[in-house]
Amino acid sequence: MIRWAGREYSDGEIFSILSEPVREWFKRKFGTFTPPQRYAVIEIHKGENVLISSPTGSGKTLSAFLSAINELILLGKEGKLEDKIYVLYVSPLRALNNDIKRNLEGPLAEIKEVAEELGYEIPEIRIGIRTSDTSSYEKSKMVRKPPHILITTPESLAIALNAPKFRERLKTIRYLIVDEVHALAENKRGSHLALSIERLQEMAEGRFVRIGLSATIHPLEEVAKFVFGFENGKPRPGLIVDVSFAKQTEIKVESVVEDLIYTPAGALSEALYNRLAELIREHRTTLIFTNTRSGAERVAFNLKRRFPEFEGLIEAHHSSLSREVRLDVEEKLKRGELRAVISSTSLELGLDIGTIDLVVLIGSPKSVNRALQRIGRAGHRLHEVSKGVILALDRDDLVEVTVLAHNARNRRLDRVRIPENPLDVLVQHLLGMALNKVWEVEEAYNLVRRAYPFRNLPLEDFMSVLRYLAGEYAGLEEKKVYAKIWLEDGRFGRRGKMTRAIYYMNVGTIPDEAKIRVHTMDKQMIGTVEEEFAERLMPGDIFVLAGRTYEFVKSRGNKIYVIPREGAKPTIPAWFSEMLPLSFDLALDIQRFRREVKGLLKRRDAVRRLVRKYGVDEKAARAIIAYFREQERYSVIPDDETVLVEFVPGDKRNRYFFHTLIGRRANDALSRAFAYLVSKRKNCNVGIAINDNGFALLLPPEVELSEEEVRGLFEVDDLRETLKLALDNTELLKRRFRHVANRGLLILRRYVGRSKRLGRQQVMAVSLLRVLKENHPDFPLLKEVYREIMEDKMDVESAELFLSWVREGRIKVEFRTHSVPSPFAFNLEAIGSSDVILMEDRRELIKQLHRKIMTMIEEAQEVPAKRS
Numbered sequence: 001m002i003r004w005a006g007r008e009y010s011d012g013e014i015f016s017i018l019s020e021p022v023r024e025w026f027k028r029k030f031g032t033f034t035p036p037q038r039y040a041v042i043e044i045h046k047g048e049n050v051l052i053s054s055p056t057g058s059g060k061t062l063s064a065f066l067s068a069i070n071e072l073i074l075l076g077k078e079g080k081l082e083d084k085i086y087v088l089y090v091s092p093l094r095a096l097n098n099d100i101k102r103n104l105e106g107p108l109a110e111i112k113e114v115a116e117e118l119g120y121e122i123p124e125i126r127i128g129i130r131t132s133d134t135s136s137y138e139k140s141k142m143v144r145k146p147p148h149i150l151i152t153t154p155e156s157l158a159i160a161l162n163a164p165k166f167r168e169r170l171k172t173i174r175y176l177i178v179d180e181v182h183a184l185a186e187n188k189r190g191s192h193l194a195l196s197i198e199r200l201q202e203m204a205e206g207r208f209v210r211i212g213l214s215a216t217i218h219p220l221e222e223v224a225k226f227v228f229g230f231e232n233g234k235p236r237p238g239l240i241v242d243v244s245f246a247k248q249t250e251i252k253v254e255s256v257v258e259d260l261i262y263t264p265a266g267a268l269s270e271a272l273y274n275r276l277a278e279l280i281r282e283h284r285t286t287l288i289f290t291n292t293r294s295g296a297e298r299v300a301f302n303l304k305r306r307f308p309e310f311e312g313l314i315e316a317h318h319s320s321l322s323r324e325v326r327l328d329v330e331e332k333l334k335r336g337e338l339r340a341v342i343s344s345t346s347l348e349l350g351l352d353i354g355t356i357d358l359v360v361l362i363g364s365p366k367s368v369n370r371a372l373q374r375i376g377r378a379g380h381r382l383h384e385v386s387k388g389v390i391l392a393l394d395r396d397d398l399v400e401v402t403v404l405a406h407n408a409r410n411r412r413l414d415r416v417r418i419p420e421n422p423l424d425v426l427v428q429h430l431l432g433m434a435l436n437k438v439w440e441v442e443e444a445y446n447l448v449r450r451a452y453p454f455r456n457l458p459l460e461d462f463m464s465v466l467r468y469l470a471g472e473y474a475g476l477e478e479k480k481v482y483a484k485i486w487l488e489d490g491r492f493g494r495r496g497k498m499t500r501a502i503y504y505m506n507v508g509t510i511p512d513e514a515k516i517r518v519h520t521m522d523k524q525m526i527g528t529v530e531e532e533f534a535e536r537l538m539p540g541d542i543f544v545l546a547g548r549t550y551e552f553v554k555s556r557g558n559k560i561y562v563i564p565r566e567g568a569k570p571t572i573p574a575w576f577s578e579m580l581p582l583s584f585d586l587a588l589d590i591q592r593f594r595r596e597v598k599g600l601l602k603r604r605d606a607v608r609r610l611v612r613k614y615g616v617d618e619k620a621a622r623a624i625i626a627y628f629r630e631q632e633r634y635s636v637i638p639d640d641e642t643v644l645v646e647f648v649p650g651d652k653r654n655r656y657f658f659h660t661l662i663g664r665r666a667n668d669a670l671s672r673a674f675a676y677l678v679s680k681r682k683n684c685n686v687g688i689a690i691n692d693n694g695f696a697l698l699l700p701p702e703v704e705l706s707e708e709e710v711r712g713l714f715e716v717d718d719l720r721e722t723l724k725l726a727l728d729n730t731e732l733l734k735r736r737f738r739h740v741a742n743r744g745l746l747i748l749r750r751y752v753g754r755s756k757r758l759g760r761q762q763v764m765a766v767s768l769l770r771v772l773k774e775n776h777p778d779f780p781l782l783k784e785v786y787r788e789i790m791e792d793k794m795d796v797e798s799a800e801l802f803l804s805w806v807r808e809g810r811i812k813v814e815f816r817t818h819s820v821p822s823p824f825a826f827n828l829e830a831i832g833s834s835d836v837i838l839m840e841d842r843r844e845l846i847k848q849l850h851r852k853i854m855t856m857i858e859e860a861q862e863v864p865a866k867r868s
Contacts, residue, residue: 002224005039005050005241014038017045019074021115021122022066029110034059035243041066044175044209049238051181051212051224055376055386058243061179064211065089065104068175069125072148073111076122084172087149088200088208090157091179092189094131095327097151100179101127104149125149131156143169154184154193155508161199162432162503170200173208178227181214182369182416185226187792188509188743191422194451195429198229202447210236216244216372218413226418226452233449244411248385249375251405253392255620260395261850265843269302272391276340276360277307279389280314283357285333286340289374290362291580293318293344299362300342313339319346347377361390364400366692367414367583368407375408394846395627396693396827398620403593404586406614414583419792421457423784424743426465428507430492431745434469434485435500438493441466464780466492468744473776479768481746498752505750511739512749514758517559518545526550526562534560535732540685541571555731557759571687571698581664582692584798591640591661597628598637627823630850633857635822636814638694643806645710646825647817653687653701656710657825659694662802665795669723670802671695672794674713676726678705689831696828707815714806714813720796724786736793737785738765744781820852 011032015023033041036054043050044067054060068087075081091097108125115122128147130139132155142150146169152160160166176197184190201208212227220240228236256271257263263271276299280286290296300316315329315338326346332338336355341347359378365371375388390405392398407413426448433439433447445462448454467473470492471483484502486495494500515528527545537543537552542565544550550562600606610621631637638644638659648655658674660667667690675686675697682705687698699705716722727733738761741747747764749756772779790796805811816822821829826846 001237002221002228002235003237003239005043005239008035008038009042010038014041017042018066018070019077020118021077021111021120022070022073024118025107025111025114026066028114029107030059034063036060036063036241037066039241039243040064040211040239043239043241044068044211045070047209049210049224049228049236050241051214051220051227051238052241052243053214053217053220053223054241054243055215060213061100061103063241064177064179064213068149068177069104069108069111071174072125073115073122076125077115077120081123081125081148083145085146085148085150085169086173087175087177088157088170088173089149089151089177089179090154090193091151092153092183093180094133094153095323095330096179097129097131097153100151101129127151130160139163139166142166154189154196155510157196157200158192158428158432158507159504161196162435162500167203167436171203171205173200173204174206175209175211176200177211177213179213181212181223181227182217182373185217185223185416185418188419188422188425190226191419191425191451191453192428192509194226194229194453195425195448198447198450199429199433201229201450210238215376216369216413217416218369219415222418223416229452230450230455233455244372249372249388249409250385251371251375251388251390251408251615253390253398253401253405253614253616253620255392255398255617255623258619258623260393260398260623261847268393268843272362272393273302273306275391276303277310279358279360280310280340285336285338285356286358286360287347287356287374287377288340288342288360288362289347289365290342290344291365293320295362296342296344303340303342310339313337314342316342317346318344357387359386359388361388361401363391363393364397364404364582365390366400366580366586368404368412368586369414369416369583370580371404371408372413392620394827395623395823398616398623399593399627400582400586400590400692402610402614402616402620402624403590405616407586407589409615412589414585417791417795419453419788421454421461422788423461423465423780424740425509426454426457426462427469427744427780428503430465431469431484431494431499431503432507434492434494435503438491441487441490441492444492461780461783464778464783468780470495473779475771475775479764479771481768484745502745502748502751505753506742506745506748509743511742512758514558514762516555518550519559519561520550521553521561521563529560531735535735537731542568543571555734555762557763558757559759584663584666584795587661587663587666587692588640591638594628594637594661595639595641597624598632598639601625601629601632630823630853630857634853635816635818635824638814638824641811642814643811644814644816644822644824646822647705647710647815648819648821648825648829649701649704649817651701654699654704655821655829656697656699656705657694657821657828658696659824660802661693662798663795664690664692665793666798666802667692667695669719669790669794669796669799671697672726673716673719673722673799676722677713677716681709689828691828691831693824694828696825696831710815711813714803716803719800719803720790723790723794723796727786727789732789732793733785734766734769735762736789737769737781738762740781740785740788741765741768744784746781820849820856823850823853826850 036052037059040050040052040063052060104127112122126147127149128142129151131153143165210228217223224240225235228238256275296316296318303314317329333341356378359375375386378386390401392401466487469485470487484499485492514531516534517528518526541552542549549565549568551565553561606625607621636644644659646657671688671690675688679686682703684700684703689696742749747761772782826849830845
């Protein structure tokens with residue numbers, strides 16, 4: 001049974017289980033234990049599985065290691081410390097591994113010194129790192145003389161489990177520590193690791209203690225099941241230590257200007273950079289988060305240019321920079337040589353970056369958990385307050401961060417979504433298992449279902465993966481897809497000499513990053529776009545590259561072909577692919593907030609009430625009230641009881657705005673299904689504009705939908721089936737299929753020491769996709785690509801839930817026709833508007849729309865006044 005840790009142990013109780021050198025060292029170094037240590041150390045010592053959720057700087061890493069170090073020191077004292085691995089530490093970041101090694105070597109050397117003072121001779125406790133950076137020489141040294149503590153990544157662990165000599169060394173582990181669980185649970189790296197851990201347990205000499213370490217995450221019961229795994233269909237027992245409340249957080253929300261509509265773009269930038277400079281000057285070190293890599297570069301560049309005093313004291317840090325540059329920035333930050341670092345997401349995880357006084361978020365981080373994680377980087381020690389400031393740059397953003405900050409202060413967290421049954425990951429592990437021995441099918445199936453993501457895996461899916469690996473799907477050999485295992489009489493094992501090499505060279509879940517080359521139809525190269533941007537393209541879409549507009553025609557391999565369209569208006573903004581999606585839980589809270597504000601509009605103390613309850617500054621509260629008043633006067637305020645659909649006819653196209661505030665991932669699913677249904681029924685192309693607050697369907701000017709037809713869309717019978725049809729032949733399906741085919745070893749990235757070009761892989765993916773759809777619609781990797789798109793990239797489950805609320809009448813649909821989009825639709829109009837290329841153009845368009853609306857509201861108010 002999974003229990004919540006109910007007992008906080010005293011310093012005396014914890015010291016009583018520690019050996020004399022460890023006890024003496026701890027007293028000198030720290031004096032007293034931190035909350036996670038008080039709850040966890042003795043439980044780990046007793047052999048309990050433990051999940052620790054606590055803030056940065058609370059001593060959670062030492063909570064995990066202390067019992068293990070104590071055991072190693074005791075064994076050393078008694079002369080029983082053998083040459084074997086006792087502790088396995090897994091983290092998602094290679095950079096974090098070096099930090100951990102450093103942070104362990106110091107204390108171990110100090111404990112050794114204390115022991116010598118006390119008259120003990122303790123052998124050296126060795127620490128080793130095994131990742132893709134580790135040389136073959138180092139690896140072979142580890143086989144001969146293994147480290148007592150091994151530090152690795154999920155990918156390297158999977159390879160180690162199949163290294164014939166080294167895997168024997170892994171059988172002796174007693175403690176498994178999984179760090180940064182929140183960064184793994186939500187994706188396929190986590191599913192990959194969960195299977196590795198169960199395979200490790202299967203071959204281990206005894207049961208090892210599992211310790212999970214995580215920053216802010218919810219629900220902890222699910223995460224604990226993920227770390228502890230299942231046994232006989234039930235979660236393994238263990239304890240949850242939740243001390244995430246132990247650190248105080250102070251979060252302020254600010255609007256950088258009084259008027260978020262009419263302030264010119266230049267003045268808004270000026271105000272933003274002046275405020276950032278003020279905050280940097282007021283604090284010793286400031287960490288600034290933008291939501292995109294390009295944003296991080298832009299902010300760093302502008303701060304240096306505008307404020308020469310910061311030259312050499314401000315740096316950018318994001319995943320597109322080289323490892324050397326990132327390490328250099330981290331080291332400077334640690335040494336206190338920088339005043340500010342601007343990051344996209346790369347500094348969210350627990351890298352040791354020294355003391356940060358303030359965290360600034362530019363725009364919404366889109367999830368409460370992410371906000372707390374980022375702000376938790378400030379005030380590194382437990383007793384220090386984590387200070388955060390969120391700067392809002394437009395009115396939708398302001399509403400969002402007001403609710404987000406309120407939820408963060410009250411620890412109302414978003415739920416983590418753990419992928420279910422990713423079959424491409426299963427392919428890798430079944431092949432890995434077959435390399436080690438001959439398995440009974442039932443025995444292997446039971447092992448796989450001990451891993452949390454696969455606990456409900458149907459036998460039929462498991463068998464389809466085995467049949468694929470055994471080459472039982474006809475027609476794949478012609479495509480050079482060969483059998484890798486044999487399967488007969490309820491048993492399976494490896495086949496062919498090259499299988500082990502194939503496994504080693506292609507294991508892992510992170511897809512190769514592709515830059516997609518853009519060519520004109522006459523083969524002239526123009527530039528490149530990100531793969532995630534290419535995924536959104538539909539034939540006929542127009543986008544901007546190198547300052548010119550192009551129409552997307554087709555793709556082949558890693559190239560897309562376009563026609564120059566001078567003067568045409570783009571349909572997809574270039575910044576789209578980098579945006580973080582709003583979480584569904586937070587979206588629902590924003591819907592409720594809308595209803596609450598709607599109830600305040602008639603009150604004279606509305607601004608004061610918002611300031612008091614939500615802790616925003618007066619400027620921000622006034623902007624929110626004004627925004628809602630305009631929406632109410634002009635149209636309807638959509639909230640948790642009302643979904644507004646507004647029809648805005650136009651000369652060039654008719655726009656239908658669906659105010660479905662359910663987050664971009666769920667809106668992605670809904671909008672694609674609705675667009676597909678409309679295009680089939682009306683026999684026309686349908687454009688889509690989408691954000692977190694809703695989506696717009698863009699139709700030709702001669703095509704209109706009646707109110708009945710719009711309401712009928714919400715009655716869609718089977719959303720998943722409709723979405724599957726809508727995905728047919730899209731770039732998204734073709735590119736995601738390559739990723740799944742790579743992971744599922746259908747298309748090998750590397751073979752016999754040679755890498756296959758990404759373009760070649762993509763051509764093969766499209767060809768295989770066609771064959772499988774025609775001949776094997778039940779093929780496991782085909783099933784997986786649809787699951788990945790609908791459940792991991794999109795959020796079909798939340799979209800289905802939302803539709804069920806509309807069907808049950810919990811949410812009613814309001815249909816309105818407007819000559820100009822309502823204020824809540826401005827941002828959607830800007831995304832779907834053919835005139836908008838740059839952020840400045842968006843602001844200009846919103847300003848024009850706002851003027852029109854205000855004129856119409858004023859005119860509407862004058863008419864009754866004249867009558868009276």
